Amino acid sequence: MRPAFSVVFLTTLIGAGQGLMLALVLTETLGRLEMVAPAPSRFYAVGAGLALVLSALGLFASFFHLGRPERAWRSAAMWRTSWLSREVIALPLFMALAAAYGAAHLHHSRLTLVIGAHAAVASLALFYCTAMIYACVKFLQEWSSPFTVPNFFLMGCASGLTLATALCAAFAVALVLPLAAAGVLVTMLAAVTRMASLAHNRGIRPRSTLQSAIGVQAPVIRQVSQGFTGRSFNTIEFFHGRTPAGMRRLRIAFIALAFMAPLVLLPLAAYSHSATLIALVFALQYGGLVIERWFFLADSNHPQNLYYQNMA
């Protein structure tokens, strides 16, 4: 498939925002239970604001995916059947609850944790909706693997926790090390599930063959003509156009940036207690996650490509 950058930025930006929101609510819960040091309201308010900005940027990016963005309002209609519709409903809901959580902290409301719990549920629901958009397309066997949902969830949480660690360095120094530890742990988990999905995808046997595509049961079939000499939607949308070597380089890049770099650098930056350094680690990790999401979308083989044997 040919990845759309609008989708890459949508899913990575809201993923970081959702992960950040979950980190905030978890921190507040553990603070109330006196398991970690309490954080000032500013930490939660700025954090919720940042989660809101990230998801708004993601929402903005998503419009560039649409051929007719002026009709985007129609896209919530089919929530009974379409995961895309469900995402369209869950995203504004999450944004509203993130805004409410930030506002509650600004006004020192007693209801912060109640609103936070709702925001956390909305965040989880949004992770599930976003991932299921890809996981439910059974024709793209790489997308419909059991790893897609955990990957989207864990990678969003990993980047959100790194960002939360940077915020701690600015507003709640006592929390830097515990949050960095959580960030490292979740990044490790994300690396494990992502490596597992790479291994799983290598072993995929395509369910469709050229034989089943044209219904001719012969061992040797060669395509002589695709029927036209120009390009078409079929030859553009479903092929990423990179060489195998180029794809290998991108895979190394995202493993290094999204997983290895934060695993090594986040503990070091956390010990320095420098918000700038930790934010820098987030930037590296986010860059890696952008490459990862591009790679995830590209590294999938659509059965329609069987009809375009000379393209791939």
Next chain:
Amino acid sequence: MTTKQLALVIDLNVCVGCHACVTSCKEWNTSGEAGALADLMPYGADPVGTFLNRVQTFEVGTYPETTTVHFPKSCLHCEDPPCVPVCPTGASYKRPEDGIVLVDYDKCIGCKYCAWACPYGVRELDAKQKVMKKCTLCVDRIYDQALPEADRKPACVMACPTNARLFGDVHDPESEVSRAIVERDGYALMPEWGTNPANHYLPRRITECDPPSPSSSSPP
């Protein structure tokens, strides 16, 4: 299963790959109320075009024992269309009265999700209008009372010089298409996905030469 399901049955045994169905489809569907099927830079070095029907050619077997198969492909109007439930706006739908799968071009937001969810690659985003287009079985033609009854068929069926394209109700066991499917082992594409395509294909038949060639006992 009792309601009507309109479909095409394509006879690969007589298709000669002339592309008359492609050009007649383009001509009819570029001239309708929905607006042109876009062609960008049609006379340039790198043209991009939107078509609802395409014909491809495959060589089956190893030389010299080969058969050429011309293979027309358009929307198969699946009985269980995977493109419909994924559509976020409801623009993509299957008509209950005749089973035609259609796109409401005024509701489509051009998100391309339905094209990802179609294993056959028969939906194309119009390069200019930026909405998803696909075969309509010439829905604006087959019910047109202003046309003589014999002309109320999809443009591709009308154009085919070898009568390789049959059109009718595959749920009516007495129809020409249903009989052709039964008598000539009509099959569906990619049955492994459970999409249950309404369109069927009739396979190539091995024709004995008469008289048989003395140099070879096997059929060509």
